[in-house]
Amino acid sequence: NLLESPEGLKLGGERRKITILTSDLRGFTATSERLQPEEVVKILNFYLECMADVITQYQGTIDEFMGDGILVLFGAPTQRKDDAERAVACAVAMQLAMEKVNTKMQEWGLLPLAMGIGINTGVVVVGNIGSEKRTKYGIVGNQVNLTYRIEGYTIGGQILISESTLKEVGSIAMVIGQKQVKPQGVKEPITIYQIGGISDPYNLVLPSKKEELKTLPQPIS
Amino acid sequence: NLLESPEGLKLGGERRKITILTSDLRGFTATSERLQPEEVVKILNFYLECMADVITQYQGTIDEFMGDGILVLFGAPTQRKDDAERAVACAVAMQLAMEKVNTKMQEWGLLPLAMGIGINTGVVVVGNIGSEKRTKYGIVGNQVNLTYRIEGYTIGGQILISESTLKEVGSIAMVIGQKQVKPQGVKEPITIYQIGGISDPYNLVLPSKKEELKTLPQPIS
Numbered sequence: 001n002l003l004e005s006p007e008g009l010k011l012g013g014e015r016r017k018i019t020i021l022t023s024d025l026r027g028f029t030a031t032s033e034r035l036q037p038e039e040v041v042k043i044l045n046f047y048l049e050c051m052a053d054v055i056t057q058y059q060g061t062i063d064e065f066m067g068d069g070i071l072v073l074f075g076a077p078t079q080r081k082d083d084a085e086r087a088v089a090c091a092v093a094m095q096l097a098m099e100k101v102n103t104k105m106q107e108w109g110l111l112p113l114a115m116g117i118g119i120n121t122g123v124v125v126v127g128n129i130g131s132e133k134r135t136k137y138g139i140v141g142n143q144v145n146l147t148y149r150i151e152g153y154t155i156g157g158q159i160l161i162s163e164s165t166l167k168e169v170g171s172i173a174m175v176i177g178q179k180q181v182k183p184q185g186v187k188e189p190i191t192i193y194q195i196g197g198i199s200d201p202y203n204l205v206l207p208s209k210k211e212e213l214k215t216l217p218q219p220i221s
Numbered sequence: 222n223l224l225e226s227p228e229g230l231k232l233g234g235e236r237r238k239i240t241i242l243t244s245d246l247r248g249f250t251a252t253s254e255r256l257q258p259e260e261v262v263k264i265l266n267f268y269l270e271c272m273a274d275v276i277t278q279y280q281g282t283i284d285e286f287m288g289d290g291i292l293v294l295f296g297a298p299t300q301r302k303d304d305a306e307r308a309v310a311c312a313v314a315m316q317l318a319m320e321k322v323n324t325k326m327q328e329w330g331l332l333p334l335a336m337g338i339g340i341n342t343g344v345v346v347v348g349n350i351g352s353e354k355r356t357k358y359g360i361v362g363n364q365v366n367l368t369y370r371i372e373g374y375t376i377g378g379q380i381l382i383s384e385s386t387l388k389e390v391g392s393i394a395m396v397i398g399q400k401q402v403k404p405q406g407v408k409e410p411i412t413i414y415q416i417g418g419i420s421d422p423y424n425l426v427l428p429s430k431k432e433e434l435k436t437l438p439q440p441i442s
Contacts, residue, residue, distance in 0.1 A: 013262030032346060032361050040361055041234030041348035052352035065351050066285065067361040125253060127262035130286050131273035140253050140261055140288040 013127030018075035018139070019087040019165060020124070020147040021060065023051070023094065023117045025068040026156040031111075039110070044068055046104055047113065050097050058090035063137065076126045077137060084121050084168030088195060089202040091117045091159045096204065098157075114156020120147040121164040142185070149183035150192055157206075159195040172199045176208075234348030239296035239360070240308040240386060241345070241368040242281065244272070244315065244338045246289040247377040252332075260331070265289055267325055268334065271318050279311035284358065297347045298358060305342050305389030309416060310423040312338045312380045317425065319378075335377020341368040342385040363406070370404035371413055378427075380416040393420045397429075 025047065032040045048065055055062055055072055059080070064071040072090070075083035094117060102112040122143030129138035150160050166173055176196035182189040197205035246268065253261045269286055276283055276293055280301070285292040293311070296304035315338060323333040343364030350359035371381050387394055397417035403410040418426035 013258040015258040029361065029363055029366060033363060037234040037236040037346045037348065040346045041350060044350050044359075044361065045352070045356075048350070049352045052355065062355065064285070064287065065355065065357065065359065066287075067350070067359060067365065125258045125261045127258065129262060129265050129269070129288070131266070131270045134273065134283060134286065135266075136286065138265075138286065138288060140250065140265065142250055142254060144288065145250060 013125055013129075015123055016076060016079065016126050017121065017123050018073055018079075018126065019084045019119060019121045019168070020139070020144060021070075021072040021074065021087050021091060021117060021119050022147050022151045023070045023072075023091075023115055024151065025113050026116045026154065028068045028113065035110075039108075042108075043105070043110065043113070047101050050101050051094055054093045054097050055090060058086045058093065060087065060090050061137070063139065073126075073139065076139065084119075084165050085172065085198070085202075087119050087121075088159070088161060088165065088169050088173055089198050089204060091119055091161075092195065092198055092202070092204040092206060095157060095159060095206055116151055116154025116156060117159045118147050118149075118151025118154060118161075119159065119165050120150055120162040121168050122146070122162075145185060146183060149186075150181075152183075153179070153181055153192060159206075160192045161195055163191055163193070166193050169198070172202070174198060174205065234346055234350075236344055237297060237300065237347050238342065238344050239294055239300075239347065240305045240340060240342040240389070241360070241365060242291075242293040242295065242308050242312060242338060242340050243368050243372045244291045244293075244312075244336055245372065246334050247337045247375065249289045249334065256331075260329075263329075264326070264331065264334070268322050271322050272315055275314045275318050276311060279307045279314065281308065281311050282358070284360065294347075294360065297360065305340075305386050306393065306419070306423075308340050308342075309380070309382060309386065309390050309394055310419050310425060312340060312382075313416065313419055313423070313425040313427060316378060316380060316427055337372055337375025337377060338380045339368050339370075339372025339375060339382075340380065340386050341371055341383040342389050343367070343383075366406060367404060370407075371402075373404075374400070374402055374413060380427075381413045382416055384412055384414070387414050390419070393423070395419060395426065 060072040074087040124139045124141035124143050126139050128135045154160050174197040175193045177194035180189045281293040295308040345360045345362035345364050347360050349356045375381050395418040396414045398415035401410045
């Protein structure tokens with residue numbers, strides 16, 4: 001989206017607080033082994049198109065598609081005050097857009113897909129990274145890896161966010177569960193929060209699913 | 222490299238046996254937190270440039286740079302009989318090219334970098350994957366994930382390859398160690414092989430390092 005006009009980006013890289021969103025289709029790689037290759041590509045392209053539309057709407061920067069995975073930046077190249085808010089709102093809208101994806105799956109006679117989303121806010125190095133022939137806007141730092149770890153805790157349909165993102169978003173985030181986890185490479189356990197929606201000015205709510213809450217039995221403190 | 226002219230690629234995706242190479246700078250993300258952002262980008266760009274040169278020489282297709290990580294395909298878009306051989310030769314040449322990278326690090330007053338490489342051969346779905354505005358040649362399948370897991374077992378300076386790659390390359394691969402591992406998502410333990418070089422027609426040998434062999438104590442059966 002903004003990859004071609006990196007306004008506000010210092011040449012040579014800078015350290016900056018951004019909100020990182022990663023998503024993937026839970027279990028899709030395994031499923032893809034049983035599908036026709038044309039079906040795999042057809043499904044992915046429909047799904048990625050739907051998600052790209054939503055991400056653009058929330059001014060996220062798509063940094064990467066990796067198979068069914070998506071890496072989205074909020075706050076780079078362009079920083080805005082509501083980066084974390086838009087990231088969470090975007091995640092809820094992405095989950096809501098899965099209805100459209102799954103209507104199409106049904107039309108194609110295929111089983112429904114389920115996406116997991118992890119969100120984290122932190123300081124990373126951003127810059128134009130690559131070789132002479134192949135430079136792209138990239139990010140480096142522990143906070144990137146942590147975002148993938150948080151996403152790894154999701155089951156299909158879930159959005160999990162870190163404490164730092166929750167602090168930025170504040171009370172408009174609708175937290176429907178929390179969990180202590182100890183991701184690889186992190187010294188102390190951290191708390192991650194399951195998001196069920198986001199209120200004013202976004203007013204987006206996920207349909208409640210009992211089975212999702214089962215994995216997060218701790219009450220909100 | 223070949224991304225712009227995907228000759229031989231069926232529109233809509235196909236299932237194909239390819240050799241996948243993934244590499245990353247072991248521990249670099251953690252190190253990057255202590256460096257100036259300009260230094261992080263300067264280091265990465267020099268390193269990626271050196272590696273891109275080597276990869277091009279061995280006709281590998283760079284599918285992705287992710288921070289310090291590189292995903293390279295041999296056999297897509299264009300399939301050749303010696304895909305697995307070139308992948309292993311490329312890996313050895315990449316490790317040898319780290320000398321140039323580390324000479325530069327020393328010049329810059331920085332600590333040396335160490336790269337790990339994983340290689341695996343298997344059947345994946347390949348195709349043009351993405352949204353309308355952002356399509357790229359991509360791959361999907363369990364074998365991609367397995368390659369990343371194999372790379373995850375490396376320490377700096379090592380090349381680890383799967384049994385399927387070793388079978389393709391045959392006796393020109395110089396195996397200097399082997400190890401049984403049970404990667405996440407794989408039912409039975411698998412054997413991975415540490416590569417010390419590749420003979421005729423490539424004739425590339427890594428300088429031997431005692432500390433590397435310590436981690437692979439089992440003799441070659």
